[in-house]
Amino acid sequence: MGGLARRINGYLPLTDWARTYDRTTLVSDLVAAVIVTIMLIPQSLAYAMLAGLPPEVGLYASILPLVAYALFGTSRTLAVGPVAVVSLMTASAVGQIAAQGTTDYLIAAIVLALLSGAMLVLMGLFRLGFLANFLSHPVISGFITASGLLIAASQLKHILGVDAGGDTLPEIVFALARAAARINLYTVAIGAGALAFLYFARTRLKSLLIGLGVAKRPADLMTKAAPILAVVMTILIAVALDLGGKGVALVGTIPQGLPAFGLPQISLDLVATLAAPAFLISIIGFVESVSVAQTLASKRRQRIVPDQELIGLGAANIASGLSTGYPVTGGFARSVVNFDAGAETPAAGVFTAAGIAFATLFLTPLLTSLPQATLAATIIVAVLSLVDLKAIRQVFDYSKADFSAMAATILVTLLWGVEPGVVAGVALSLVLHLYRTSKPHMAVVGLVPGTEHFRNVERHQVQIDPHILSIRVDESLYFANSRYLEDRIAELVAERPDLRHVVLMCSAVNTIDASALESLEEINHRLKDAGITFHLTEVKGPVMDRLKRAAFLDHLTGTVYLSQFEAFRSLTEERDICGHAPSASGDHDLCSLPMEARTTS
Known part of the structure; x- marks a missing residue:
């Protein structure tokens, strides 16, 4: 009643x-x-x-x-x-x-x-x-x-x-x-x-x-x-x-x-x-x-x-x-x-x-x-x-x-x-919405020194690893932008001959539709053929629930990490990144991108 x-x-x-x-x-x-x-x-x-x-x-x-x-x-x-x-x-x-x-x-x-x-x-x-x-x-x-x-x-x-x-x-x-x-x-x-x-x-x-x-x-x-x-x-x-x-x-x-x-x-x-x-x-x-x-x-x-x-x-x-x-x-x-x-x-x-x-x-x-x-x-x-x-x-x-x-x-x-x-x-x-979201903002990100935060390498002085490509995509993934995601990752990978890992940061991704899922599978397949491991980080709960219902996670060559920092730390843990030995404290001397690389684009 x-x-x-x-x-x-x-x-x-x-x-x-x-x-x-x-x-x-x-x-x-x-x-x-x-x-x-x-x-x-x-x-x-x-x-x-x-x-x-x-x-x-x-x-x-x-x-x-x-x-x-x-x-x-x-x-x-x-x-x-x-x-x-x-x-x-x-x-x-x-x-x-x-x-x-x-x-x-x-x-x-x-x-x-x-x-x-x-x-x-x-x-x-x-x-x-x-x-x-x-x-x-x-x-x-x-x-x-x-x-x-x-x-x-x-x-x-x-x-x-x-x-x-x-x-x-x-x-x-x-x-x-x-x-x-x-x-x-x-x-x-x-x-x-x-x-x-x-x-x-x-x-x-x-x-x-x-x-x-x-x-x-x-x-x-x-x-x-x-x-x-x-x-x-x-x-x-x-x-x-x-x-x-x-x-x-x-x-x-x-x-x-x-x-x-x-x-x-x-x-x-x-x-x-x-x-x-x-x-x-x-x-x-x-x-x-x-x-x-x-x-x-x-x-x-x-x-x-x-x-x-x-x-x-x-x-x-x-x-x-x-x-x-x-x-x-x-x-x-x-x-x-x-x-x-x-x-x-x-x-x-x-x-x-x-x-x-x-x-x-x-x-x-x-x-x-x-x-x-x-x-x-x-x-x-x-x-x-x-x-x-x-x-x-x-x-x-x-x-x-x-x-x-x-x-x-x-x-x-x-x-x-x-x-x-x-x-x-x-x-x-x-039309303008479709156009804007069909070419989402994607940033190569690096670690801000002394923090666990990752920011755009073109805007901030950050630490990067030449063997790791960390990409943040600032849009949900759907049919209109899935092909752009494939092409952009392929372009960035081609520029980095020493690359061993690609990490896709999904903190801004609220949905992944069927077309985008197929693109992720294709990206994973191409990177595997090139000897590169594909990882995801900061995947939101509802998005992860849908991914678990598909076969994508079973074929993923890498790992789904809870945070970008966890992925970065795990993938760099046992290596000397810039040709230097690890310091006595156990910290890594990571490569720093100079301040001159900042832009306002």
């Missing part, structure tokens, strides 16, 4: 935090929920517009997903809902199937959420969270930076009041250039004004308020509420000046009421078409979400369970699809606000969902005259924080190979779209 209870607790993390829930925690969660709700209403409307969906769909996607994540997620402060990158990916995927504003477009977005949710849940149940590791940090950073630029560019048409579509940066730029003559100055005034105010609020307002004597907490709250103030002010201006009659695009009528619950009509062809985009959205969303969740959890010495996070995010996406929403994930900005506002448990998300539901039921008529330019400004200010030029420079300075993957992701995303960008980044990362 205890085992069953543990399994239930594992799949329903709320059973953990709900047991200690008290009034103090309730107050903290309610305060956080109020702040996040204020922030989330304009964001939800804006991100739905970015996804090419009616604004109310953004509100729908911010209700049940929060409840579902509270039931199954392991982060205490992660806030789930529509985010910029996933909204862009949704528009890119669904836009290839149906036209914006049609029922088919909405149905495709709903199916995308359901597919993404199902994939995430299955990945969690089968513990496949490691798949996200195929997206390296430079690729993710490059993709998010490129997406931020692409999103900001795509919203300029709303700031300028023109009709200029496009899925790539060149398409957007050319469309804006062609539409330049049709710019609506009233829209520009609203959009530019909202943009300037929101940017000022994000960067300067809090410090200004504190300088004027406002306490830190109220100043922070007023800063977070800036988007709501922008919404209210631009609505009042639009009504007072009749901007709708002057060509300014308004949000229009938003249906009142909660979303319909149920499955849309789904065709197998639609599922097949959306399967690949849904998988990419799942992986990108999971990586973004789990990064935020881990960062926030570490600040409170809490922990998250990545595989259970897959289930929590999957449940949130399924809930979104069942309630006329579109794909969601954990958002950085709203999660940080939730954390800073004092949220203690996922119940804060449930209270936020209640606040969004209240807005959907009673406040949507007030948003009819909201200029779309205001929502566009909200998106631009939010996504420009995703553009991390500093990270690009750091990666360039640190690793040219990683920079190439990052740069390829950025360029392909900007020039060809979000899905090709992700695929290109992942593909190039895997």
